[in-house]
Amino acid sequence: MTTASTGQTPAPIAQGSLNFDEAAQTLCRLGHLFGQRGWLPATSGNLSIRLQSEPLLMAITRSGADKQLLTPADIIRVDGEGRVMDDVPYRPSAETVVHIELYEALGPGCILHVHSVANNVISERMFARGYVEVAQHELLKALGHWDEDARIRIPIVENYADLPRLGAAVREVASATVPGVLVRRHGIYAWGEDAFAAKRHLEAFEFLFEYLLHMR
Numbered sequence: 289m290t291t292a293s294t295g296q297t298p299a300p301i302a303q304g305s306l307n308f309d310e311a312a313q314t315l316c317r318l319g320h321l322f323g324q325r326g327w328l329p330a331t332s333g334n335l336s337i338r339l340q341s342e343p344l345l346m347a348i349t350r351s352g353a354d355k356q357l358l359t360p361a362d363i364i365r366v367d368g369e370g371r372v373m374d375d376v377p378y379r380p381s382a383e384t385v386v387h388i389e390l391y392e393a394l395g396p397g398c399i400l401h402v403h404s405v406a407n408n409v410i411s412e413r414m415f416a417r418g419y420v421e422v423a424q425h426e427l428l429k430a431l432g433h434w435d436e437d438a439r440i441r442i443p444i445v446e447n448y449a450d451l452p453r454l455g456a457a458v459r460e461v462a463s464a465t466v467p468g469v470l471v472r473r474h475g476i477y478a479w480g481e482d483a484f485a486a487k488r489h490l491e492a493f494e495f496l497f498e499y500l501l502h503m504r
């Protein structure tokens with residue numbers, strides 16, 4: 289896998305399953321990209337790739353890392369109980385529990401959690417309704433909805449400070465047909481079968497949120 293540090297043309301975001309080194313490189317590149325877009329401010333957000341199922345093992349960004357400046361040393365392996373499987377002085381993100389719930393419920397290959405201005409504003413504006421609805425938009429194709437009259441609802445959950453409670457709330461509304469859940473005044477969890485799909489889904493959601501905010 290070509291790394292960004294070689295100065296060569298960057299490799300595409302990987303499709304399919306990855307080993308730990310490949311996953312760490314991929315998460316660093318995603319952190320740099322999303323960080324430049326302002327989606328991971330002030331060390332917020334967390335990104336993970338599933339390395340194996342049963343038992344679950346994921347590569348995930350450590351707590352407190354500046355996502356714009358991520359290096360592979362900021363990526364740790366965490367199991368389905370939230371335990372760090374590497375001999376490193378880092379803790380996993382407190383929000384790792386949400387990743388675990390989503391991996392257990394839906395089995396995606398990658399989960400991307402970001403905090404953008406657009407997803408925060410729309411989650412607050414639409415919270416009372418419980419979802420954000422998007423209908424008949426071209427970018428719904430990127431989320432797997434190809435019908436001319438496609439219509440999806442992205443669920444919104446309360447921003448519980450108790451993270452196991454937040455994880456359970458996200459799991460309860462997460463579905464296989466809409467690969468994302470908004471957390472009120474906080475951010476979005478988006479996922480996909482691999483890093484390539486998760487990135488496409490997240491970019492589609494963020495585009496649609498900005499579009500809706502401009503339209504209102």
Ligand SMILES: [Zn+2]
Nearest residue numbers: 333383474475
């Ligand atoms: Zn967060």
